[in-house]
Amino acid sequence: MAVVLPFDPAADIAAEPSLEGIVSLVRSDMDRVNALILSRTGSDVTMIPEVATHLISSGGKRLRPMLTLATADLSGYRGEGDIKLAASVEFMHTATLLHDDVVDDSEMRRGKLAARMLWGNEASVLVGDFLLGQAFRMMIEVGSMQALDILSSAAVVIAEGEVAQLAAAKNTATSEDEYLAVIRGKTAELFAAACEVGPVLGNRPKTEQAACRSYGMNLGIAFQLIDDALDYGGSGAKLGKNVGDDFREGKITLPVLLAFRRGTEEERSFWRRCLEQGEVGEGDLEHAMELLAAHQSIAATVERARHYGAIAKDALGLFPDGPAKQALLDTVEFCISRAR
Amino acid sequence: MAVVLPFDPAADIAAEPSLEGIVSLVRSDMDRVNALILSRTGSDVTMIPEVATHLISSGGKRLRPMLTLATADLSGYRGEGDIKLAASVEFMHTATLLHDDVVDDSEMRRGKLAARMLWGNEASVLVGDFLLGQAFRMMIEVGSMQALDILSSAAVVIAEGEVAQLAAAKNTATSEDEYLAVIRGKTAELFAAACEVGPVLGNRPKTEQAACRSYGMNLGIAFQLIDDALDYGGSGAKLGKNVGDDFREGKITLPVLLAFRRGTEEERSFWRRCLEQGEVGEGDLEHAMELLAAHQSIAATVERARHYGAIAKDALGLFPDGPAKQALLDTVEFCISRAR
Numbered sequence: 266m267a268v269v270l271p272f273d274p275a276a277d278i279a280a281e282p283s284l285e286g287i288v289s290l291v292r293s294d295m296d297r298v299n300a301l302i303l304s305r306t307g308s309d310v311t312m313i314p315e316v317a318t319h320l321i322s323s324g325g326k327r328l329r330p331m332l333t334l335a336t337a338d339l340s341g342y343r344g345e346g347d348i349k350l351a352a353s354v355e356f357m358h359t360a361t362l363l364h365d366d367v368v369d370d371s372e373m374r375r376g377k378l379a380a381r382m383l384w385g386n387e388a389s390v391l392v393g394d395f396l397l398g399q400a401f402r403m404m405i406e407v408g409s410m411q412a413l414d415i416l417s418s419a420a421v422v423i424a425e426g427e428v429a430q431l432a433a434a435k436n437t438a439t440s441e442d443e444y445l446a447v448i449r450g451k452t453a454e455l456f457a458a459a460c461e462v463g464p465v466l467g468n469r470p471k472t473e474q475a476a477c478r479s480y481g482m483n484l485g486i487a488f489q490l491i492d493d494a495l496d497y498g499g500s501g502a503k504l505g506k507n508v509g510d511d512f513r514e515g516k517i518t519l520p521v522l523l524a525f526r527r528g529t530e531e532e533r534s535f536w537r538r539c540l541e542q543g544e545v546g547e548g549d550l551e552h553a554m555e556l557l558a559a560h561q562s563i564a565a566t567v568e569r570a571r572h573y574g575a576i577a578k579d580a581l582g583l584f585p586d587g588p589a590k591q592a593l594l595d596t597v598e599f600c601i602s603r604a605r
Numbered sequence: 606m607a608v609v610l611p612f613d614p615a616a617d618i619a620a621e622p623s624l625e626g627i628v629s630l631v632r633s634d635m636d637r638v639n640a641l642i643l644s645r646t647g648s649d650v651t652m653i654p655e656v657a658t659h660l661i662s663s664g665g666k667r668l669r670p671m672l673t674l675a676t677a678d679l680s681g682y683r684g685e686g687d688i689k690l691a692a693s694v695e696f697m698h699t700a701t702l703l704h705d706d707v708v709d710d711s712e713m714r715r716g717k718l719a720a721r722m723l724w725g726n727e728a729s730v731l732v733g734d735f736l737l738g739q740a741f742r743m744m745i746e747v748g749s750m751q752a753l754d755i756l757s758s759a760a761v762v763i764a765e766g767e768v769a770q771l772a773a774a775k776n777t778a779t780s781e782d783e784y785l786a787v788i789r790g791k792t793a794e795l796f797a798a799a800c801e802v803g804p805v806l807g808n809r810p811k812t813e814q815a816a817c818r819s820y821g822m823n824l825g826i827a828f829q830l831i832d833d834a835l836d837y838g839g840s841g842a843k844l845g846k847n848v849g850d851d852f853r854e855g856k857i858t859l860p861v862l863l864a865f866r867r868g869t870e871e872e873r874s875f876w877r878r879c880l881e882q883g884e885v886g887e888g889d890l891e892h893a894m895e896l897l898a899a900h901q902s903i904a905a906t907v908e909r910a911r912h913y914g915a916i917a918k919d920a921l922g923l924f925p926d927g928p929a930k931q932a933l934l935d936t937v938e939f940c941i942s943r944a945r
Contacts, residue, residue, distance in 0.1 A: 369727075
């Protein structure tokens with residue numbers, strides 16, 4: 266007798282993608298990463314733990330260190346090195362955020378006042394330097410020259426990407442490819458490095474290292490594109506930042522690039538005035554959102570993100586099924602679903 | 606028949622101490638360091654070499670990389686690693702200067718406009734990050750875990766020292782010991798690390814590593830104290846910076862700390878108004894210089910520097926005489942003689 270399985274075509278869509286898979290997978294290791302993060306922000310100079318903790322404890326998802334732990338797990342690594350590398354990755358990320366806030370004159374970060382608003386630009390620059398130094402110290406302690414090489418190269422590429430963004434800033438005619446190069450540098454490179462060091466620790470073959478790197482790179486691109494989309498459409502509560510921040514700061518992101526290219530000459534003047542000349546007045550954000558909607562720029566940005574997400578998932582194809590692989594696949598879905 | 610040697614009691618004083626000894630000692634290696642510095646500031650992002658070259662080619666003496674080369678020579682090291690470590694040390698120094706200018710709101714650096722005045726704070730922060738990343742890349746290429754450990758620890762200590770200075774800033778009642786702790790961090794630590802990696806590369810015993818570290822640390826303290834003195838009394842042309850910069854920026858250095866402690870209550874009010882409240886008016890710099898002279902604060906600062914210089918020289922006592930040792934001894938004399 267045939268068993269009739271109930272079939273619900275809406276089930277896949279209804280199941281809210283979440284980080285639950287990766288969170289459970291790495292829970293005990295993340296406790297150790299968090300303890301290490303706390304201990305390595307310690308200093309007799311009390312301003313250092315104050316500034317560092319303000320940002321580190323402000324509710325980031327700690328996605329990047331979880332990726333290091335999960336790819337180490339995927340690679341069958343059973344040592345201790347992934348804890349320190351994961352904490353290093355989070356410190357590199359935090360240092361970048363501190364410096365970015367200074368570079369962008371940002372007032373808010375993760376729904377709280379940016380550290381620079383409370384302690385000044387000076388402290389943000391220097392505590393960032395401190396955390397970067399501590400990140401290198403921890404990497405060195407792990408003793409893998411290859412992991413050191415990957416993460417230090419990432420630090421260079423990230424800084425280079427940020428300078429490129431600075432040099433290219435305020436140009437609404439930036440091409441989509443140029444924009445992609447920027448976000449590969451400023452966001453995706455650290456995701457890639459965080460994922461690549463997992464199989465490196467596990468002494469896995471080059472193909473697996475490259476696969477994890479590719480997973481991280483493409484996940485990172487998708488993650489940033491969704492961030493860009495959320496800045497114009499997501500709920501502020503989700504991201505802890507206000508809708509329209511990028512617009513007010515004159516940041517030219519993919520939704521804008523697409524609306525600019527798809528728009529009329531009159532619309533292009535509007536974008537140039539707001540983003541290149543920085544003349545933003547009453548009602549301009551609303552008008553910008555109307556234009557983005559009219560040209561389906563947000564939807565297109567999410568579609569682009571899905572494309573990179575698909576590449577990320579396929580990159581893991583050669584790994585055997587199991588909880589680590591499933592957690593990494595779910596992470597991609599979660600990152601993209603944030604834009605719903 | 607006895608030969609009567611001409612004796613000129615003024616000869617020692619008349620012979621102007623110079624860097625000629627260390628410059629000749631490391632000349633061919635420094636050519637390679639300079640070429641490496643140029644090649645590693647290269648980037649497709651043209652703003653990076655522009656900003657980096659502006660500062661790097663602005664006539665710094667490159668004392669720190671020369672120290673790495675000279676201590677490697679002293680240690681009988683014949684490999685290639687000292688070239689890359691020397692370039693790393695100079696990059697760490699340059700990154701610190703770029704970030705310091707942002708932290709201090711400085712307008713000038715080495716007699717030229719500070720990079721931040723030409724390219725903005727943003728570029729100074731990010732190009733500093735880039736150079737720090739490149740410094741780590743070069744260290745890693747050398748492959749000495751111990752050298753990596755020394756230089757990355759230095760990066761942490763430097764950042765920590767800068768934050769400590771920030772937290773302690775604007776306090777005229779800072780004690781001399783507290784001030785020394787600050788300059789150990791912000792200046793002397795990098796000198797110490799630059800000198801320690803020489804014998805590390807040469808696989809010399811711990812005692813020699815510690816001796817070179819001590820030489821560098823004490824030379825660094827002396828160097829900074831002379832800088833402090835020069836800011837109130839040296840000729841502007843020598844340092845490429847204007848007399849009184851520290852005063853105008855409200856920096857509290859040893860000459861001021863001494864004049865403050867040696868002065869009357871009325872004088873202390875003057876220092877507090879100028880340096881803590883930052884109310885500097887016409888004639889205040891001149892009055893400050895008078896007070897420094899009246900309390901012999903500059904002379905005392907130079908005396909303190911001589912003390913650390915003497916420790917630095919004694920630290921090399923166990924090394925056999927030779928051109929490398931002599932060059933390092935002369936370097937101490939040169940650094941102190943700048944305040945003449």
